[in-house]
Amino acid sequence: MRKILLIIKREYLTRVRTKGFIIGTIIVPLIGLGSVLLVVFLVGHTATQSLRIVIVDNSGSLAPAIVHGLNGKLADGQPQFAVEETVSRPASLDDLQQDLRTRINGEKLDAYLLIPQDLDQSFELHMRNPDNFSLVGPLSSAVDQAVISSRLDRRGVHLNDIQTVLKSTDLKLLKVSEAGESVEKGQGIAIAIALVVLLYTALLMYGIITMRSVIEEKTTRTMEVLISSVRPFELLAGKILGVAAVAFTQFAIWMTSTALLFSFGVLASLGMTRNSPLAGVHVPISLVIYACVFFVGGYFMYASMFAAIGSACSNEQDAQQLQWLAMAPLVFCMIIYGVILNDPASRTAVILSEIPFFAPVLMALRISLQMPPAWQIALSLILLVLTTVAVMYASAKIYRVGVLMYGKRPSLVELVRWLRYT
Amino acid sequence: MDAIVLENVTKSYDSVTAVNAVSLKVRSGAILGLLGPNGAGKTTTIRMIMNILVPDEGSIRVLGELVTHSTRDKIGYLPEERGLYPRMKVLEIIVFLAALHGLTQAEAGRRAKEWLDRLGLSEWSDKKLIDLSKGMQQKVQFITSVIHRPPVVILDEPFSGLDPVNAATIQEIMLDMRSQGSTIVLSTHRMEQVERLCDCICLIDKGRNVLDGELRAIKQSYGKNTLHIEFTGSDGFLNHPGIGQITRLITGVEAKLKPGTDPQEILKAAVLSDARITRFELLEPSLSEIFIDRTTRA
Numbered sequence: 111m112r113k114i115l116l117i118i119k120r121e122y123l124t125r126v127r128t129k130g131f132i133i134g135t136i137i138v139p140l141i142g143l144g145s146v147l148l149v150v151f152l153v154g155h156t157a158t159q160s161l162r163i164v165i166v167d168n169s170g171s172l173a174p175a176i177v178h179g180l181n182g183k184l185a186d187g188q189p190q191f192a193v194e195e196t197v198s199r200p201a202s203l204d205d206l207q208q209d210l211r212t213r214i215n216g217e218k219l220d221a222y223l224l225i226p227q228d229l230d231q232s233f234e235l236h237m238r239n240p241d242n243f244s245l246v247g248p249l250s251s252a253v254d255q256a257v258i259s260s261r262l263d264r265r266g267v268h269l270n271d272i273q274t275v276l277k278s279t280d281l282k283l284l285k286v287s288e289a290g291e292s293v294e295k296g297q298g299i300a301i302a303i304a305l306v307v308l309l310y311t312a313l314l315m316y317g318i319i320t321m322r323s324v325i326e327e328k329t330t331r332t333m334e335v336l337i338s339s340v341r342p343f344e345l346l347a348g349k350i351l352g353v354a355a356v357a358f359t360q361f362a363i364w365m366t367s368t369a370l371l372f373s374f375g376v377l378a379s380l381g382m383t384r385n386s387p388l389a390g391v392h393v394p395i396s397l398v399i400y401a402c403v404f405f406v407g408g409y410f411m412y413a414s415m416f417a418a419i420g421s422a423c424s425n426e427q428d429a430q431q432l433q434w435l436a437m438a439p440l441v442f443c444m445i446i447y448g449v450i451l452n453d454p455a456s457r458t459a460v461i462l463s464e465i466p467f468f469a470p471v472l473m474a475l476r477i478s479l480q481m482p483p484a485w486q487i488a489l490s491l492i493l494l495v496l497t498t499v500a501v502m503y504a505s506a507k508i509y510r511v512g513v514l515m516y517g518k519r520p521s522l523v524e525l526v527r528w529l530r531y532t
Numbered sequence: 533m534d535a536i537v538l539e540n541v542t543k544s545y546d547s548v549t550a551v552n553a554v555s556l557k558v559r560s561g562a563i564l565g566l567l568g569p570n571g572a573g574k575t576t577t578i579r580m581i582m583n584i585l586v587p588d589e590g591s592i593r594v595l596g597e598l599v600t601h602s603t604r605d606k607i608g609y610l611p612e613e614r615g616l617y618p619r620m621k622v623l624e625i626i627v628f629l630a631a632l633h634g635l636t637q638a639e640a641g642r643r644a645k646e647w648l649d650r651l652g653l654s655e656w657s658d659k660k661l662i663d664l665s666k667g668m669q670q671k672v673q674f675i676t677s678v679i680h681r682p683p684v685v686i687l688d689e690p691f692s693g694l695d696p697v698n699a700a701t702i703q704e705i706m707l708d709m710r711s712q713g714s715t716i717v718l719s720t721h722r723m724e725q726v727e728r729l730c731d732c733i734c735l736i737d738k739g740r741n742v743l744d745g746e747l748r749a750i751k752q753s754y755g756k757n758t759l760h761i762e763f764t765g766s767d768g769f770l771n772h773p774g775i776g777q778i779t780r781l782i783t784g785v786e787a788k789l790k791p792g793t794d795p796q797e798i799l800k801a802a803v804l805s806d807a808r809i810t811r812f813e814l815l816e817p818s819l820s821e822i823f824i825d826r827t828t829r830a
Contacts, residue, residue: 332615332616334613340632514584
């Protein structure tokens with residue numbers, strides 16, 4: 111036990127002290143968070159000015175309706191469009207256009223709208239940057255509204271009446287669960303997908319870290335010295351627990367900093383808490399606990415598989431060819447999880463989530479979508495624990511033989527034979 | 533008392549028998565030279581003594597106990613395949629391995645500093661191992677194998693890669709440990725070191741113990757059957773029917789006498805020939821000759 115603790119301590123300290131850990135834990139999330147906040151900030155505070163526009167009305171009647179429709183506001187409360195003047199039926203259209211173009215090139219004007227004499231003809235919008243959809247969109251709909259309104263008027267129908275008749279219904283989505291009903295705005299799916307991605311990434315990442323750590327001891331030939339003072343099983347256990355401690359530290363840092371960010375109102379001040387999709391997100395504490403339990407079980411199973419693979423290989427290149435053995439079930443989870451998302455209670459979903467190699471990801475996913483019956487959760491946990499113990503036992507055997515083997519990468523048949531060595 | 537006793541130890545990998553019914557006793561307080569050609573089974577034997585590998589048959593005792601995981605803390609081990617965590621600091625790595633052998637952190641730290649001092653590595657104790665030269669790394673590894681003052685030490689090729697000054701330092705430390713009662717197993721290919729250091733030898737070939745015992749006794753049992761002759765002029769007298777194998781040296785030859793040949797007759801023949809004899813000496817065979825003789829026998 112003392113030796114296992116020593117190994118955990120060394121594994122933990124050497125990993126936590128590396129530049130890679132500091133970069134991965136602190137700097138990368140900071141850059142990620144920073145860029146999200148920057149985008150939020152830029153979108154909210156784009157300091158555009160009102161678009162200075164001249165309306166040239168050849169029909170002589172539509173301009174007021176369009177001006178009325180151009181009522182959009184900028185983020186700072188200024189109107190989106192500033193109508194400089196309205197020219198009704200100009201004497202010489204060519205001269206006027208010449209003049210307007212000069213004003214646009216001189217940056218004294220941003221655009222001019224040309225209303226045709228016959229409203230069924232094309233309208234023309236002349237501006238320096240016609241690709242600016244945030245301006246073209248509102249302008250185009252103001253024109254549409256005005257034209258439709260005028261057509262309806264001619265038939266003696268009022269636009270407001272039509273709008274009332276055509277108003278679409280509002281379909282509210284409600285999630286029914288044992289805890290009662292809650293309004294569903296798609297956050298449930300968002301949480302479920304985030305959970306799948308998080309579990310998949312964490313299992314894969316920490317599994318591969320464990321594998322690399324084993325290979326490093328082999329390639330640097332530290333293994334034989336270690337193995338002469340500790341049992342292979344102690345070394346394996348210490349390594350897996352040491353990496354687990356690193357994972358725990360990493361998550362603790364992330365959780366704490368997220369909590370701090372929220373409580374100090376950094377996000378609130380940027381308008382991210384209200385009116386944003388995140389505002390409705392509520393992660394039930396039971397889901398967090400279940401996800402942790404399944405993650406821990408899954409971690410021990412996958413980390414020992416990765417460690418066994420690492421022990422069988424003499425270098426990273428060999429390991430890259432063998433690591434699919436442990437990666438395949440995880441990748442399969444990523445491919446199949448859409449099926450469970452569609453119908454978390456289907457027979458396929460139940461069976462898949464009971465298979466121990468998929469349970470850490472897929473059962474957690476089902477729990478987040480719709481609480482499965484207690485017996486299904488219990489059964490999958492029991493199967494997961496039993497399989498984890500079996501996998502760790504087998505991995506320890508492969509590990510014991512593998513750590514002293516150098517040279518050719520073993521075939522699958524050889525790996526199976528190693529299981530039978532005493 | 534014997535520090536290490538192997539009885540009828542056999543170990544096979546799939547189809548190859550790496551160690552075949554080897555029995556061996558290592559006297560307590562002696563330095564044993566474990567010799568043998570490449571692939572003879574030395575490393576497998578050592579790994580079985582370290583309980584890294586378990587023999588298929590036979591038993592191994594260290595200090596009277598059958599080997600288990602707990603006997604390993606009584607053995608210091610310098611493996612042939614050397615290496616330590618390259619990115620750990622010298623002092624940290626020594627303390628870590630010493631703690632794995634049961635020393636407290638404080639005691640491990642104290643002894644580590646003493647050893648680094650003794651081997652002239654004090655100023656490197658805060659450097660990463662990867663920043664050290666090969667020879668320095670090897671000295672660090674040597675420290676990790678003896679820091680817990682084990683009564684039995686196994687050193688697999690301890691001198692490879694060391695310059696003569698460092699090799700001499702390690703030899704001195706080995707003789708020191710011997711005088712304090714440690715038993716040392718030294719596996720090496722360098723015969724002159726074995727002749728200088730070892731009390732007894734064990735020669736392993738193709739997995740079998742072909743020769744073991746006190747070095748002096750073994751040499752005497754071979755008898756004085758080798759002539760060392762230095763001369764100038766014709767070497768025709770070497771065609772004498774009493775002379776067997778001839779090894780040519782820069783200054784002369786080493787000639788093995790056939791059984792029953794009187795060295796005096798060779799001398800007579802040499803004097804009568806037109807060679808000028810400058811040296812004529814009757815010798816015990818060198819360890820190299822014994823090694824070659826034993827390992828090339830059909």
